[in-house]
Amino acid sequence: MDTFDVIVIGAGLVGGATAYGLARAGQKVAVLDEGDLAVRPSRGNFGLVWVQGKGFRRPEYARWSMLSARLWNDLAPELRDLTGIDTGHENRGGFLLQINKQEYDDARALLNSIGDSLGEGQYDITFMNNNELASHLPGLGPEVYGGSYSPYDGHANPLFLLHALHAGFQAKGGRYFAEHPATAIAAAEGGYRVTTPKGVFAAAKVALTAGFGNSGLAGQVGLRVPLVPSHGQLLITERTAPFLEYPTNLVRQTREGTVMLGYTAGEFGFDTGTRVEFMRDIAWRTRKAFPLVGDLRVVRTWAALRTMTPDGFPVYEQSQSHPGVFVASCHSGVTLAAAHALRYATWVADGAIPEEMSCFRSGRFDVQTAA
Amino acid sequence: MSGTREPDCDLAVIGGGPAGLAAAAAAAAQGLSTVLIDEQPVPGGQIYRNIEGISGGRPDLARILGDDYGYGAGLAQAFRASGATHMAETAVWELDGAGGLGVIGPEGARLMRARRVIVAVGAMERPAPRPGWTLPGVMALGACQTLLKQAGQVPDVPTVIVGSGPLVFLVAKQLVEAGAPPRAILETTPRSNMGRAVGALPGALGSLGDILKGLRWIGQIKRAGVVIEKGVEGVRFTGDGALARVEYRIGGAEKSRDAALALVHEGVVPNYQLAEAAGCQVVWDEVQLCWRTRADAWGATSQDAIAVAGDCVGIGGALAAEAAGRLAGLDAAHRLGRIDAAKRDSLAAEAHRTIARLAGVRRFLDLLYRPAEEVLAPPDDDTLLCRCEEVTAGEIRRVAGLGCPGPNQAKAFTRAGMGPCQGRMCGLAVSTVLARARGVPVAEVGHYRVRPPLKPVTVDQLADMAGIEAEVAALGGLPTGSDGDAEPALETEGGGTR
Amino acid sequence: MFKRLHENGAKKVRIFVDGAPTEVPAGETVAAALLAGDDVHCRTSSVSGEKRAPHCLIGVCFECLVEVDGQPNRQACMTRVADGMKVRRQQGAGGGAA
Numbered sequence: 011m012d013t014f015d016v017i018v019i020g021a022g023l024v025g026g027a028t029a030y031g032l033a034r035a036g037q038k039v040a041v042l043d044e045g046d047l048a049v050r051p052s053r054g055n056f057g058l059v060w061v062q063g064k065g066f067r068r069p070e071y072a073r074w075s076m077l078s079a080r081l082w083n084d085l086a087p088e089l090r091d092l093t094g095i096d097t098g099h100e101n102r103g104g105f106l107l108q109i110n111k112q113e114y115d116d117a118r119a120l121l122n123s124i125g126d127s128l129g130e131g132q133y134d135i136t137f138m139n140n141n142e143l144a145s146h147l148p149g150l151g152p153e154v155y156g157g158s159y160s161p162y163d164g165h166a167n168p169l170f171l172l173h174a175l176h177a178g179f180q181a182k183g184g185r186y187f188a189e190h191p192a193t194a195i196a197a198a199e200g201g202y203r204v205t206t207p208k209g210v211f212a213a214a215k216v217a218l219t220a221g222f223g224n225s226g227l228a229g230q231v232g233l234r235v236p237l238v239p240s241h242g243q244l245l246i247t248e249r250t251a252p253f254l255e256y257p258t259n260l261v262r263q264t265r266e267g268t269v270m271l272g273y274t275a276g277e278f279g280f281d282t283g284t285r286v287e288f289m290r291d292i293a294w295r296t297r298k299a300f301p302l303v304g305d306l307r308v309v310r311t312w313a314a315l316r317t318m319t320p321d322g323f324p325v326y327e328q329s330q331s332h333p334g335v336f337v338a339s340c341h342s343g344v345t346l347a348a349a350h351a352l353r354y355a356t357w358v359a360d361g362a363i364p365e366e367m368s369c370f371r372s373g374r375f376d377v378q379t380a381a
Numbered sequence: 382m383s384g385t386r387e388p389d390c391d392l393a394v395i396g397g398g399p400a401g402l403a404a405a406a407a408a409a410a411q412g413l414s415t416v417l418i419d420e421q422p423v424p425g426g427q428i429y430r431n432i433e434g435i436s437g438g439r440p441d442l443a444r445i446l447g448d449d450y451g452y453g454a455g456l457a458q459a460f461r462a463s464g465a466t467h468m469a470e471t472a473v474w475e476l477d478g479a480g481g482l483g484v485i486g487p488e489g490a491r492l493m494r495a496r497r498v499i500v501a502v503g504a505m506e507r508p509a510p511r512p513g514w515t516l517p518g519v520m521a522l523g524a525c526q527t528l529l530k531q532a533g534q535v536p537d538v539p540t541v542i543v544g545s546g547p548l549v550f551l552v553a554k555q556l557v558e559a560g561a562p563p564r565a566i567l568e569t570t571p572r573s574n575m576g577r578a579v580g581a582l583p584g585a586l587g588s589l590g591d592i593l594k595g596l597r598w599i600g601q602i603k604r605a606g607v608v609i610e611k612g613v614e615g616v617r618f619t620g621d622g623a624l625a626r627v628e629y630r631i632g633g634a635e636k637s638r639d640a641a642l643a644l645v646h647e648g649v650v651p652n653y654q655l656a657e658a659a660g661c662q663v664v665w666d667e668v669q670l671c672w673r674t675r676a677d678a679w680g681a682t683s684q685d686a687i688a689v690a691g692d693c694v695g696i697g698g699a700l701a702a703e704a705a706g707r708l709a710g711l712d713a714a715h716r717l718g719r720i721d722a723a724k725r726d727s728l729a730a731e732a733h734r735t736i737a738r739l740a741g742v743r744r745f746l747d748l749l750y751r752p753a754e755e756v757l758a759p760p761d762d763d764t765l766l767c768r769c770e771e772v773t774a775g776e777i778r779r780v781a782g783l784g785c786p787g788p789n790q791a792k793a794f795t796r797a798g799m800g801p802c803q804g805r806m807c808g809l810a811v812s813t814v815l816a817r818a819r820g821v822p823v824a825e826v827g828h829y830r831v832r833p834p835l836k837p838v839t840v841d842q843l844a845d846m847a848g849i850e851a852e853v854a855a856l857g858g859l860p861t862g863s864d865g866d867a868e869p870a871l872e873t874e875g876g877g878t879r
Numbered sequence: 880m881f882k883r884l885h886e887n888g889a890k891k892v893r894i895f896v897d898g899a900p901t902e903v904p905a906g907e908t909v910a911a912a913l914l915a916g917d918d919v920h921c922r923t924s925s926v927s928g929e930k931r932a933p934h935c936l937i938g939v940c941f942e943c944l945v946e947v948d949g950q951p952n953r954q955a956c957m958t959r960v961a962d963g964m965k966v967r968r969q970q971g972a973g974g975g976a977a
Binding site: 043047052170172187188189285286287293294307312 | 852
């Protein structure tokens, strides 16, 4: 049996970024993954590197997202140089579009509230009416009421990011084991043993990044990570000539020229099936935002499950009863990839998560339940 | 999507080839309200394409195409007379396991539901990735035959046929009779196949007439001056912006031929994707080297409301497809309460016998024309597997080296299979290359998961689709197209305002 | 690259291929009309720019994408000619949205 410094369980975007960061920090890493049909939100991601609107009544989350968006400027070129894979990261900012006045007013109030919580001059959001938006977004539909621009936002290709992280942690000496789903974690001499159907792995530390798999595994090591699947569906069109310079919450044109149309959110348990009524709804809304997408043929629709905690904010925590076992759960694997690779992974390597991240411990759910 | 919807018909048959025509006619004859949905304007599918037009008005083409083709006229006629509704020029872009269908036709997109669905969408030619196979001038052999049937066109440039299988000799013979013979047939059938096939020959004797007919064609082709070269390997297509030359090896010797048109064929494989999208179980066929829907003798699948018939279940040819269609149509009438099991069985006896008789020669053909390994898993790293996104065999091998367990992860990493053909052209090769790289069977590697829409639908057509009111109501009222009141307030990457 | 075995009888329509008028039998597909010409390429790849031509003619391969009456990405093998139809060989992804 090989022994490792850290076993990373789960190789989606959170696991891939954590494994990359650990390998980059010189740790000997084993990454245990499911098979080809793993439930993998990374593969159904809209691809936004997004700050705008995140962190309502939780400024720490807004700051964490902003930090990651900034660190993306280091991560993307680093991965490209190391692996030759261009994640397509662009950081020109992004637009939130609102179709009607009510939504616009709600969004404005929410963004202002986040800005207030961050402090004067810390949250640079520009609100715009349809005309102002259209000067940046040619082809914008007349029915869009208004929106906002933030310079923090951007986008990337989530699949190429996943590919680059996998190639990256392996280039740094990490080892990848597909079709090795972890079933048990137990304390052992010098750390932990992780059991899979194809063998047992040993390491000083364990990083749980298994998406929905975190809930069950965390329970084995004295942690509680309640997760609710949030069904999200999106449409992807054929390639077309470039028309959209910025990502928006409704429509995003990829570097390849395809157009992503988003997206829905609903709770249907673990059903990952696509729904034709959502196809229609997405088509209907995004055509309002950019009528010119109406002529484009849809190549596929995707549904994936966001790993949502009860309050929507991430969980980062080290087990008290099983020191050296860390858990990370979040629904923003693209945005937070840089923070996971360049910050969170170093904390796992060092054996401690900083105190300022304590608001992300799962104990907060116990308090809510008690209240 | 169909749980809340009243059925529009008893039976929807998808596909207008022999299986679909026979299924629809058999079901309608037993009183089922039957709709046949087909992409083409007229019945016939690919094998009997344009059969009504040719049997009615082009005796010259009817002679060239032969009696086996002309046979389809009776099938089309029986379908026309059956009372089944013909939904022509209509594609199915969504199918669920309960009989819900999304269709797109001349009047736009709509949803409908049938109490039972028979998927009879036939086969496609096995894509044969080789260096240069995307050059203009390299075409599927079946495409050449389609042009003959549909437009009365034949090649008028130097042409070679490259490939393996019965269709090679049928089309060559038809081109000879049309006065447009190819210069050469470069036969890629591995020489070692014959040894394996001989064992299956006794079982094929029931179709001895067909085998002798094939031998007569070969004689006719040779007499017309067509060169037939056997044991062709290592085919590459070269040219600057268009095909100029076919390079190949025979027994280790390098050879080449000038050609402006190369017609390639390596057998046909089932269109399994539609049934798979409906949740039907799909299995790997180790003899035919393709994915097919798991079905019983009546075409019933793992999904209650879905049956399959014809070449989309496994390659059997036109006559077997027709018989299978009849069985599925009769079984639909039985399941929907029109006839009892005894009547179904008596009406089905002949179709069962036909299928059993044809199975013997099929086994022989499968073994004789088993594609070469270099066709299944192209050895040259520069060969494009995914024509749409231009992903090479070498790229797939590289991600296999990163531990990619199967084609879905490989698709995510490389974009192979993400283009407009949705992986239909590269799926088999990507799975096979991954399997070889990992040293495991293709069945273990798996296949691309199918993503709707299965046929192109525009954003406008989706937004304006008809027949979706019940689904919208069941969801508690999504926008109906007039106002924007249901826009979620502030959704971002992960659904978080939080 | 292909020729019609006989032309008499069939009703003709006029279509324009990259602006050039051509008479083709009614009922033919756009792909068949292109293949009856000398230059059979119908588009350039949106990835590499290399020339592509119709390949399968049964609606599967999506190689035969052309611009028809201003609409990009139409499958030439699934589209029938109509009098006055304007067909353009598509360059890359097609410029429809811009």
